[in-house]
Amino acid sequence: IAKKPTKIISLSPSATEILYAVGAGSQILAVDNLSNYPANAPVSEISAFEPSVEAILAKKPDLVLLSIDSTKAPQIRNALVKLGIPVLMEKAPATLKDVYAENTLLARVTDRQAGAVKLNASMAKSIKEILAKAKKSSKIRIFHELDDTYYSVTSNTFIGKVYKDFGLINIADKAAGADSYGYPQLSAEYLLKADPDVIFLADAEYGESAATVKARAGWSGITAVTKKNVFALPNDIPSRWGPRLVDFYRYVAACLSKVKK
Numbered sequence: 035i036a037k038k039p040t041k042i043i044s045l046s047p048s049a050t051e052i053l054y055a056v057g058a059g060s061q062i063l064a065v066d067n068l069s070n071y072p073a074n075a076p077v078s079e080i081s082a083f084e085p086s087v088e089a090i091l092a093k094k095p096d097l098v099l100l101s102i103d104s105t106k107a108p109q110i111r112n113a114l115v116k117l118g119i120p121v122l123m124e125k126a127p128a129t130l131k132d133v134y135a136e137n138t139l140l141a142r143v144t145d146r147q148a149g150a151v152k153l154n155a156s157m158a159k160s161i162k163e164i165l166a167k168a169k170k171s172s173k174i175r176i177f178h179e180l181d182d183t184y185y186s187v188t189s190n191t192f193i194g195k196v197y198k199d200f201g202l203i204n205i206a207d208k209a210a211g212a213d214s215y216g217y218p219q220l221s222a223e224y225l226l227k228a229d230p231d232v233i234f235l236a237d238a239e240y241g242e243s244a245a246t247v248k249a250r251a252g253w254s255g256i257t258a259v260t261k262k263n264v265f266a267l268p269n270d271i272p273s274r275w276g277p278r279l280v281d282f283y284r285y286v287a288a289c290l291s292k293v294k295k
Contacts, residue, residue, distance in 0.1 A: 035120045038145045039097035043090060045082050046101045046124050049140060050075055051276030053099075056141040056149030064093050071270065071278070087113045097143070099124055126275070127192055133275045134158070153277060160280045161199075168287040170201040177205050177230040177258070180217070181237045184225060188216040193272055196282060200290060205230050226252050232293055233258040234286075236273070238266030265289040 041063040044050040050069035053062060065075045066082035080089050084105045090098055091114075098114055100107055102125045111121045122143060127133045134154045141150030176197055178187050186206040187194045194204055194216060205228040209218045233256075235242045244264040248254050258264055271282050 035097060035143060041096045043093060043095040044069060044099045045085050046099055048274045048276045049099050049124055051274060051278060052137055052140050055153050055277040056146040058144035058146045061144055063095055085110055095119060157280055161283050164283045164287050165199055168200055169290045172201045174232060175203045175205050175230045176232045178234045179237055182242055184220040185217055186220055190216040192275060200286060229256055230258050232263045235266045239269045261294040263293050
């Protein structure tokens with residue numbers, strides 16, 4: 035990256051949020067079709083998962099931010115670099131330290147270093163305060179539902195580490211068949227036996243709710259259901275590691291304050 039970019043295409047919703055948060059919003063030319071925050075982000079038709087080289091070239095960017103997890107990411111990067119367009123490859127963080135490092139990197143690339151210093155300090159302070167005031171428990175068993183086929187997250191994932199910060203027991207941690215990334219598919223039998231005290235629904239936007247969970251065969255007797263400790267997570271926030279990560283911590287804390295035993 036030879037000079038300060040002023041026509042950036044961000045193909046990562048999390049990176050888009052970070053760029054705006056560090057003050058680089060005016061340098062963004064276009065964002066992917068899933069970058070719906072902030073509201074004034076210039077959303078385009080380009081897919082975050084399967085970006086088109088032709089669509090990117092048509093916009094004539096001076097920097098492309100590409101997720102390493104997108105389809106054919108290395109090939110797309112090589113094609114763009116050969117055409118003289120700098121590409122910054124983004125990797126999903128595993129820890130809070132990684133989040134702050136990404137904030138710092140994106141600010142450095144856009145010459146907004148002061149913005150990252152301010153953002154990191156604000157996020158760290160807010161998260162620390164939320165955890166200090168939160169109702170923590172090493173006895174509460176939780177289940178984070180990604181979809182209605184019972185895929186979940188272990189404490190080794192970024193999302194799982196948020197729950198771990200609250201001292202919660204994640205029932206997915208002991209599940210057999212967890213992939214190396216920490217996203218196991220649990221069986222109904224396993225879930226019923228594990229009997230979580232709290233259920234967090236990351237698939238609420240797709241129609242899952244306390245009512246649909248209760249209607250599942252055998253689920254009406256699960257502690258989380260009988261105690262009405264089933265919480266719908268807000269759209270996007272749990273899966274993004276930008277400035278709104280603070281909102282995820284705040285939401286989990288708010289849910290825990292309502293947990294009935």
